[in-house]
Amino acid sequence: MQSGLRENLLNVLAGKKEGQIPVLSVTQTATNGLMETTGAFWPQAHSSAFQMAELSMAAHTIGGLEAIRYPFCLTVLAEAAGCEVDLGTINKPPEVLSHPFAEKMETPDIPADLYDRARVTVVLETTRRLKNLAPDVPLIAGMEGPATLVYHLIGGQNYLKWALFKPDIFRMYIRKATCICEGYAELLFEAGADVICLDDTVAGPETLECLLFETLIKPSYQHLTHSIEGPVVMHMCGNTTSILSSLANCGFEGISIEESVSVAEAKSQIGSRTILIGNISTTNTLLYSTPEEVEEEAFKCLEEGVDILAPGCGLAPETPVVNIRAMEQARDKYLNNFE
Numbered sequence: 513m514q515s516g517l518r519e520n521l522l523n524v525l526a527g528k529k530e531g532q533i534p535v536l537s538v539t540q541t542a543t544n545g546l547m548e549t550t551g552a553f554w555p556q557a558h559s560s561a562f563q564m565a566e567l568s569m570a571a572h573t574i575g576g577l578e579a580i581r582y583p584f585c586l587t588v589l590a591e592a593a594g595c596e597v598d599l600g601t602i603n604k605p606p607e608v609l610s611h612p613f614a615e616k617m618e619t620p621d622i623p624a625d626l627y628d629r630a631r632v633t634v635v636l637e638t639t640r641r642l643k644n645l646a647p648d649v650p651l652i653a654g655m656e657g658p659a660t661l662v663y664h665l666i667g668g669q670n671y672l673k674w675a676l677f678k679p680d681i682f683r684m685y686i687r688k689a690t691c692i693c694e695g696y697a698e699l700l701f702e703a704g705a706d707v708i709c710l711d712d713t714v715a716g717p718e719t720l721e722c723l724l725f726e727t728l729i730k731p732s733y734q735h736l737t738h739s740i741e742g743p744v745v746m747h748m749c750g751n752t753t754s755i756l757s758s759l760a761n762c763g764f765e766g767i768s769i770e771e772s773v774s775v776a777e778a779k780s781q782i783g784s785r786t787i788l789i790g791n792i793s794t795t796n797t798l799l800y801s802t803p804e805e806v807e808e809e810a811f812k813c814l815e816e817g818v819d820i821l822a823p824g825c826g827l828a829p830e831t832p833v834v835n836i837r838a839m840e841q842a843r844d845k846y847l848n849n850f851e
Contacts, residue, residue: 516648517534517578517579517648517649517650518647518648518649518650518706519531520532520534520578521534521536521578521579521650521706521707521820522650522706522707522743524787524819524820525707525743525745525765525766525787526743526765527784527787532847533814533818533819533820533821533843533847534578534579534820534821535576535577535578535820535821535822535839535840535843536577536578536579536581536650536652536820536821536822537571537577537579537581537652537822537823537826537827538581538652538654538707538709538745538747538766538768538789538820538822539581539654539709539711539747539768539822539823539825539826539827540581540583540584540585540605540654540826540827541568541571541575541577541581541584541826541827541836542554542557542567542568542571542584542827542829543571543575543827543828543829543830543831543832543833543836544602544603544829544830545831545832545833546567546570546571546574546575546833547567547602547829549570549574550563550566550567550570551566552564552566552567552570553602554584554599554600554601554602554603554604554605554829555599555600555601555602555606557584558583558584558585558599558600558606558631558634559599559631559634560634561634561635561637561638561641562641564582564583564584564634564635564638565582565638565641565642565645567584568580568581568582568583568584568638568642569642569645569646571836572646572649574833575833575836575837576836576837576839576840576841577836577839577840578649578650578840579649579650579651579652579707580642580646580649580650580651580652581652581653581654581709582635582638582639582642582651582652582653582654583631583634583635583638583653583654584605585600585605585606586654586655586656586660586711587606587607587608587656587664588630588631588632588635588655588656589626589632589655589656589661589692589693589696590608590656590661590664590665591608591629591630591631592623592626592627592629592630592631592632593612593620593622593623593626593661593664593665593692594612594613594622594623594665595608595609595610595611595612595664595665596608596609596610597609597630602829603829603830608664611664611665611666611667611670612665613665613666613685614666614667614670617674617678617681619684619688620665620685620688622688622692626692627695627696627699632696632699635653635700636699636700636703637703639651639653639700639703639704639705640703640704642704643703643704650706650707651704651705651706651707652705652706652707652708652709652745653697653700653705653707653708653709654708654709654711655693655696655697655700655708655709655710655711656693656710656711656712657693657710657711657712657715657746658686658689658690658692658693658712658729658732658733658736659686659689659712659714659715659720659729659732660711660712660713660714660715661689661692661693662682662685662686662689663714665685665689666685668714671714672719672720675720675724675728676724679727679728682728683728686728686729686732687732689732690732690735690736693710693736694736694739694740697736697740697742697744698740698741701740701741701742705742706742706743707742707743707744707745707765708740708742708743708744708745709744709745709746709747709768710736710744710745710746710747711747711748712729712746712747712748713747713748713749713750715729715748716748716749716750716752716755717750717751717752717754717755718749718750718751719750722754722755722758725755725758726758730758730761730762733746733759733762733763733764734761734762734763736763737762737763737764738763743765743766744763744764744765745764745765745766745767745768745787745789746759746762746764746766746767746768747767747768747789747825748768748769748770749770749825750770750772751772751773752769752773753773753774753777753778753781756769756773756778756781756782757781757782759782759786760781760782760783760785760786761785764786765786765787766786766787766788766789766819766820767782767786767787767788767789768789768790768791768822768824769788769789769790769791769824770790770791770794770824770825771790771791771792771793771794771796771797771824771825772824773790773791774816775788775790775791775812775813775816775817775818776816776817778790779816779817787819787820788817788818788819788820789818789819789820789822790813790818790820790821790822790823790824791813791818791822791823791824792806792809792810792813792821792822792823792824792839793809793823793824794823794824794825794826794827794828794831795828797809797835798823798827798828798831798835798836799827799828799830799831799832799835801835802835803834803835803837803838803841804838806835806838806839806842807838807841807842807845810838810839810842810843810846811842811846814842814843814846821839821842821843822839823839
């Protein structure tokens with residue numbers, strides 16, 4: 513199966529049923545164990561193409577995941593657009609510290625050379641490096657979605673206030689952020705990425721009311737998926753049950769859910785309109801439980817109908833590698849039970 517991992521994932525995302533259920537992560541995969549094995553550590557691996565490639569590839573070669581997902585944060589575009597970013601520590605991911613457009617309600621002055629700034633070039637170089645190192649393994653490039661980018665640019669308080677009371681200004685920012693995401697996705701695909709994963713939790717119902725999602729966010733998603741030539745999946749943390757049916761109409765090839773969402777309910781909501789990805793608990797199970805408990809939860813996810821078996825969110829740095837490997841082993845054992 514090793515040589516067919518890329519083809520298998522692309523077939524699954526295209527809705528073809530003859531392939532094997534992939535085991536991978538569409539969210540961040542770096543752990544302390546993988547850092548120690550590769551010698552590529554946070555925070556340096558956030559800004560070095562060599563270290564980013566080595567560390568992200570280790571989740572495949574050592575952790576057994578059937579795709580390579582990179583980078584390890586959701587601040588790359590924000591930093592390029594002018595936000596100050598703290599790159600964190602070995603156990604803490606990068607964090608946005610400043611919001612350069614918090615006081616600006618006019619069209620944001622985004623740098624013309626945005627894609628040549630900060631760590632954008634690092635991620636693009638990582639993509640090219642990984643394509644050469646592992647041409648048969650699917651590359652999943654993660655990035656902040658348009659709502660998250662707006663949240664970083666204007667700050668959380670303005671994000672909520674403008675969505676409620678200044679929707680025209682909010683839409684202007686969302687449109688601008690959507691264009692930025694589309695341009696970045698195009699460059700990632702040109703560099704060799706196979707799948708784009710947008711992470712846009714702040715667009716979900718735990719931050720925005722469902723009606724605001726429908727009127728302010730959904731049109732940007734539909735524009736984005738129509739504009740981007742290549743598979744795009746969406747990940748949202750939190751309980752997204754109330755908008756899953758709507759998300760399934762946005763054109764994403766897959767939707768990634770966390771453990772607070774019932775797989776069975778999610779399947780009933782989205783039907784065959786898109787692929788369901790998830791949703792082994794990253795904290796209760798992958799971080800703190802045993803491989804046997806990982807297997808038990810993986811079996812439940814598979815029985816309820818996930819199309820791709822994956823963690824429900826980004827891996828905590830302290831996650832044991834043995835628990836990551838247990839996901840692939842559980843999938844194999846589950847499928848063997850039916851042979």
